[in-house]
Amino acid sequence: MSLLVVQILNGLQLGVLLFLIAAGLTLVFGVMNFINLAHGVQYMLGAYLAVMFYTLTGSSLLALVFALLAALAFGLFLEFVVFRHLYERDHLDQVIATFGIILFLNQAVKYVWGAAPLSLPIPELFSGSIVLLPGLTYPIWRLVIIASGLAVALLLYILVSRTRLGMLVRAGANNAPMVSALGVDIRRLFMIVFGFGTMLAGFAGIMIAPILSVEPGMGDTILILAFVVIVIGGIGSIRGAFIAALLIGLADTLGRSFSVDILRLVMAPSPARTVGPAIASMLIYLMMALVLYFRPTGLFPPKGR
Amino acid sequence: MSRLPIAIFLGFALLPMAAAFGAETYLLDLFMRVMIFAIAALGLDLLVGFGALVSFGHAAFIGIGAYAVAILASHGINEAWISLPVALVAATAFAYLTGTICLRTRGVYFIMITLAFGQMAFFLASSLAPYGGDDGLTMHARSTLFGLSPFKHERLFYYIVLACLVGCYCLCRALVVSRFGRVFRGARENATRMATLGFDIYRYQLAAYAISGALGGLAGFLLANATDFVSPAYMSWQRSGELIIMIILGGLGTLHGAIIGTLVYSLLGEWLSGLTENWKMIFGPLLVLVVLLARSGLLGLAAQVAAWWRKQHAEPQA
Numbered sequence: 001m002s003l004l005v006v007q008i009l010n011g012l013q014l015g016v017l018l019f020l021i022a023a024g025l026t027l028v029f030g031v032m033n034f035i036n037l038a039h040g041v042q043y044m045l046g047a048y049l050a051v052m053f054y055t056l057t058g059s060s061l062l063a064l065v066f067a068l069l070a071a072l073a074f075g076l077f078l079e080f081v082v083f084r085h086l087y088e089r090d091h092l093d094q095v096i097a098t099f100g101i102i103l104f105l106n107q108a109v110k111y112v113w114g115a116a117p118l119s120l121p122i123p124e125l126f127s128g129s130i131v132l133l134p135g136l137t138y139p140i141w142r143l144v145i146i147a148s149g150l151a152v153a154l155l156l157y158i159l160v161s162r163t164r165l166g167m168l169v170r171a172g173a174n175n176a177p178m179v180s181a182l183g184v185d186i187r188r189l190f191m192i193v194f195g196f197g198t199m200l201a202g203f204a205g206i207m208i209a210p211i212l213s214v215e216p217g218m219g220d221t222i223l224i225l226a227f228v229v230i231v232i233g234g235i236g237s238i239r240g241a242f243i244a245a246l247l248i249g250l251a252d253t254l255g256r257s258f259s260v261d262i263l264r265l266v267m268a269p270s271p272a273r274t275v276g277p278a279i280a281s282m283l284i285y286l287m288m289a290l291v292l293y294f295r296p297t298g299l300f301p302p303k304g305r
Numbered sequence: 306m307s308r309l310p311i312a313i314f315l316g317f318a319l320l321p322m323a324a325a326f327g328a329e330t331y332l333l334d335l336f337m338r339v340m341i342f343a344i345a346a347l348g349l350d351l352l353v354g355f356g357a358l359v360s361f362g363h364a365a366f367i368g369i370g371a372y373a374v375a376i377l378a379s380h381g382i383n384e385a386w387i388s389l390p391v392a393l394v395a396a397t398a399f400a401y402l403t404g405t406i407c408l409r410t411r412g413v414y415f416i417m418i419t420l421a422f423g424q425m426a427f428f429l430a431s432s433l434a435p436y437g438g439d440d441g442l443t444m445h446a447r448s449t450l451f452g453l454s455p456f457k458h459e460r461l462f463y464y465i466v467l468a469c470l471v472g473c474y475c476l477c478r479a480l481v482v483s484r485f486g487r488v489f490r491g492a493r494e495n496a497t498r499m500a501t502l503g504f505d506i507y508r509y510q511l512a513a514y515a516i517s518g519a520l521g522g523l524a525g526f527l528l529a530n531a532t533d534f535v536s537p538a539y540m541s542w543q544r545s546g547e548l549i550i551m552i553i554l555g556g557l558g559t560l561h562g563a564i565i566g567t568l569v570y571s572l573l574g575e576w577l578s579g580l581t582e583n584w585k586m587i588f589g590p591l592l593v594l595v596v597l598l599a600r601s602g603l604l605g606l607a608a609q610v611a612a613w614w615r616k617q618h619a620e621p622q623a
Contacts, residue, residue, distance in 0.1 A: 100588070105589075
């Protein structure tokens, strides 16, 4: 029982992490119609910057602030130098250019910080575990990740559904040329959306750094998962991304911990031990294929497309 | 055939002569691998360049072909007349079955659902514990042909691969100009119009997807024999991404562009990695530059340069 609760919390934690990354991806994709494969390396960069600023300042809070600002600055720099010239281009051109940036940055962090995994200590205040129920302890930092992810989700919800900027973003996701024709500076809107997305990815990297090893290529796997999330959720939909992220996070975590036990109900232990992990790894992709089979544009496609 | 593809194939055919002067094994091995990936890239160009169907799980076809050979070999079946058809049928069947589902979606969703099936194949291979799992499977003997072993002889194997490449090129070329190809290309331009004309474009696209899978299976068969080894890494999404990049780099929808792209991508990577350990820091920005400067790959860039050159030299007379 307590194992189930722990795994559900772990699943939530993975879910909110995926949401932080997928939110930026789906916004950039939805509003700018731009496939940014480099979104994953921006998450990696966030983690590396946090480590760097922590070593420099010795303070977790300062590291968070500086790393966020640096991630934002770097994202805007990339937007200015490369991405801006690609918005009008074919999706495939965007894929190849952003793939080039992945290659460059993965190697660059190896060059600057070395190939060996780095680690970031958990902030003093949030280290250790907490007793949730009798006999059930859980690391505080993971709860902090869940809480901050939910807070960001709430903030995004308010931003997107209650502010003028959010209105423009929603309008942009529906029909960007029309928004531009109505006199909105679409370039500026793109830059704001892009910067915001980058910062969210960086934030995810910073938050996860204390419990993962910070290493080159850490963004690649999470990038694919984030794409799975936005496709299941419906491209351009924040709400879809949120629901899909939690779904994927829970399915993946629970699948990995319980697939063998579930399979043992219907097959012999030894094949179950072989088949279980395979099914667990495939589970989210199976889910994506199923969702797309029945809803070819995801669960919550933005209206008017 | 126009001149450029003939020149490419001639270059491949003459390479072993030049290679005989030094580093023969290395060069044959390198170019053989280029040609093998070019076969898969041709199949991908058929989909992407002529049908706007961006398959992001193409490495799975190669991997399935390769695993079919290696698994049969591990059971002592080395005869190519058995393993080659099995590899082709397995890859084609996988393409056909996943294609029936994938082709329900369009655009980016198609990219992602093909990725999903590619990833499933990857994780399936990783979990094949009896056949090496994550670590992959070593082939202790290469395929034989009627008891002979042509794949052991480096040069002979090289020319077999070249023959396969030329054969696949001619097949694809014939396909795209055929009635089938015209319908398939028409569906890229305007699916609704083709449907109104009475064509069931789904069937055409599915057939093209299956053919493309078969080419991937052939590449897998050759790759397994060339490397004596198969592993799940053959099916990783990075591999699929590389294949897409190769064909875009060369120039989409030309077929020989796919071969040129594969050649340039592989050789550039090989050359740069010999220069410096951090070669990807040069390679990455190069890719970005190619996209920013060349609108349709290297072939497009060459055409632009040629047009500029002609203009420069035509003006004095005018």
